[in-house]
Amino acid sequence: MSNWMTDWDYPQWAAAIEQKIAAKLRWIDQRTDIWQACVLEAFRSHRVSEYHFYGTVGYGYHDVGRETLEAVFADVFSSEAALVRPQIVSGTHAISLALFSILRPGDELLYLSGQPYDTLLPIIGKGRDGTGSLADYGIRYREVPLTSSLKLDKERLKEMLTEKTKVIAIQRSRGYSSRPSFTISEIADAIRYIRSLASDVLIFVDNCYGEFVELEEPTHVGADLIAGSLIKNPGGGLAKTGGYLAGKKEWILRAADRLIAPQLGLEMGATGDGLRDFFQGLFLAPHTVGEALKGIVFAAAALEMEGFETSPSWDENRTDIVQQVILQKPEWLIAFCQGIQSASPVDSYLKLEPTQMPGYDDPVVMAAGTFVSGASIELSADGPMRSPYIAYLQGGLTYSHVKIAICSAIQQLKAVMKNSCVNISNTY
Template identity: 45%
Template sequence: MFLHSHVCGVCLFQHFGGSTGYDHDDGGGREALDSVFADIVGAEAAIVRPQFFSGTHAIACALFALLRPGHELLAVAGPPYDTLEEVIGIRGSANVGSLKDFGVTYREVPMQNPNCMVMVDNCYGEFVEISEPAMVGADLIAGSLIKNPGGTIAPCGGYVAGKEHLVEAAAARLSAPGLGVEFGSTPGHVMRALFQGLFLGPQMVGEAVKGGLLIAEVMSAKGYKVEPLPRVPRHDIVQVKSSLR
């Protein structure tokens, strides 16, 4: 019993402890967090790092992992939000390394099933439904840790998850070719917060969904326009209230 407890204590210390990220495999917690996250979302692999500045940064790394000069990016669920417009190159980012600068074209098309790779912006959608996009065929998903999977605790960071070779390509975009997922500094207090946030994430998302349902019900009854409508299935935690009808 003493030996078992001692070993568990060592494992916990290693996983919650920080690392400089300079040596190969010096961050036991880093690899453990990647593995746990990949298992949760049904992906072959994942990279979960505080070095992702935001969800947009993680999504950009995922897009550059998938796309090469001459490829076309299709938006099949409506236009992207404003920060991704500059990543794509459809607004205000000429000659700074957007996808357009690298010869990637862009179109918005209705939802379809083309013969192409699928990348999902999963921000605000994690843990809302029973299945995550990677479980039903998405090649890559990406998002922010200061939203759903951070459980209100993670202070920073983002993730990319999906097919292993594509996650490795996204990691090379975050760091450099040849470095990939094996490097990266993670302070101990941040690593602990990322684990704790992931543990609390589903509960926090559940509370957010219930809050959204309540807001939609009350504000709709008061005559406000709401989206989504009350008592409809939710796909993310976003609830919008606009002007009176």
Template identity: 50%
Template sequence: MKTREEAERILKSCEEENKALFAEIEETALYNTEKVLAAFREFHVAERHLKGTTGYGYGDIGRETLNAVFAKTLGAEDAIASPYFASGTHALKVSLYGLLRPGDILLSVTGAPYDTLMSVITKKGIGSLADYGVKYEQVDLNKDGSFDYDAILAALEHAPKMVFLTRSRGYSDRDAFSIEQLREAISFIKAHSKAIVFVDNCYGEFVEKEEPTAAGADMIVGSFTKNIGGGLAPSGGYAAGRRDLVRQVAFSLTAPSLGTEIGSYQPGYQSFFQGLFFAPHVVACALKGSILFGAAFSKMGYRTIPACGKRCGDIIRSIVFEDEKKLIEFCRIIQSVSPIDAYVTPEPWDMPGYNEQVIMAAGTFVGGASLELTADAPIKPPYIAYVQGGLTYEHIKLAVLRCIEEFA
């Protein structure tokens, strides 16, 4: 245990030691803010685009302009930016069902997707891709978290329709992939295959100056309650990439032949436009907070991923506790410093779609929003907590202070 004064000294030293990384993050945020502003200007975003519509939504200029702004920002030919995606998993599901057909092979080259998506792909009897005759193959990463190019090459000989890459780590103990790592892998895949290259981009938007589309990805998908929603979007997600592929995903979201021609949203689009505008700054806060968590817990003797002093590939910080009680206590501390439900004590529970019990600290304004400061973990060895987000850097600092007081 440390006093508040002792914890503040440790925190200050963590900030001093990471000034250079903080400066890089702030420069990236400036670049990405300019990119977002350029998209707003190009498509003449005006107050009328913030308003909602009812019924079929034919000619909904807010919906159409939001799609265009997202496509431009993400470096894509086209995009669907919709409040009707219920989660990142839902956006991925709709996209996969739009692009894959019976007999097609879906090849994941970053190991298994996270639990909820794995059920979408392989679980029998629930309307999964497997139930519809889509085959699944998998290439695991090397032990150091790098791509196994020999195994990928062998798997590509089976002529997969799609190659799937997960940018973030899920509940694994690897680093997230950088854009440069993705570029190398995608170039290799495209040199040996005509498969659609599909990237789960959740937790990765605005971490760098480029998105996976710039690295050659044909499709990227993400969630509005993570990075790109800026903490304001109340729901939704996006699918962006090649125009012909986005068209097929649109048919999956609404109905064949209708696509993005319909879809009203009476509450209006202000929170989505405004969230996108805020997102580069809020992501920068989250990244600086991740570095702060990593530095503080490294000083206290814990292993963190990414390693202390290393650049982040997403907004998630993994902290390896090797102890169930410490893991649970950490999540309870994060809950206790939350603006919402701070009085609640989180407990492990059987969360739908996951293989083990999961504990979640999520005192958020938007339910389950992981761009807000949250922490979660499967209850299994080596008892890794996954902490992410933070709408303000000051909030994250207070959480880190509280952790130092408890764990140092």
């Protein structure tokens, strides 16, 4: 057996951390059991069988597996309908599909959670510039700034809401921002308030990174439509591509027609050989998300022990699988990501360097030694090269892998800091 961690005295170090976080790990296991029972019941209710795993080609007519998968997703998310397709290539694509399908020229999109992900800004657009953005179609966009304590500002929402406001959007996860992710309780409170102001406005929640983390989803608390990626939480690490939308049937029908063609959306769309992975990935998703959660709780506790600032801290409640690590210096951010990459099962030998990526204003350093490119449910770490140089750690198919990788990342950080004559304990 390789002894690459000999200098770390890994078993004793890990045991001390795990003793500290034991109660949190037990709670995650309990949450996993509850969600696993929910998913299992949906599979049993729809009588999932072997023949559902064989997809279609060509037009994809009469795809009973696809129809059953979408019914199972709808049940799991307590929604009227769902759209689950390999033709949706990412979370950004799923969100774009949702917005373009429910908004029309002259409507207004109002983001309650401040500025959304960097990759959504080109979708929103800045005017009729021919790019095909929402703005290019005459759809107005505004955003409600967060409060000084980085909370959803309901009073400011009341001031900004107009008769043109068709959709109010909430981004559950933080993205590349310093604000916290929003819990289901906070989203539920906002939805109740929105309904008291405008009962007919459509409430959309970007659910990326959040599925199966809490005991409810936004659709359980009144969201009309949610969207996410299958290579994040609900794909369970097995889905190779794809995305989903879930919510009111009216909006799912619109999204399906936008994805394919009017009046054809739910009836067409070949699934090829991916259905088995989609079904099995969804079944494994509660367990896989639980492993990722235990891993990032461990990571936060270990990094805090070494003097780093994290968000959430290890003992805070969580609503997504993203862990923020504030590293303060560009070379520390690079070192952290290089440490994660070196403990990856794929491309561990690569030496990471920041690079420009589509949809981002700043160069990004990204550790992603994953089996599926871009799969955020697998362990990855990345961050934009801008102050305060924050690493965003996410995913982890197994708890053991996350522990090993965090050991590697801290080891790499210590080496860089030692070379810079910097003592970690005096950094913050």
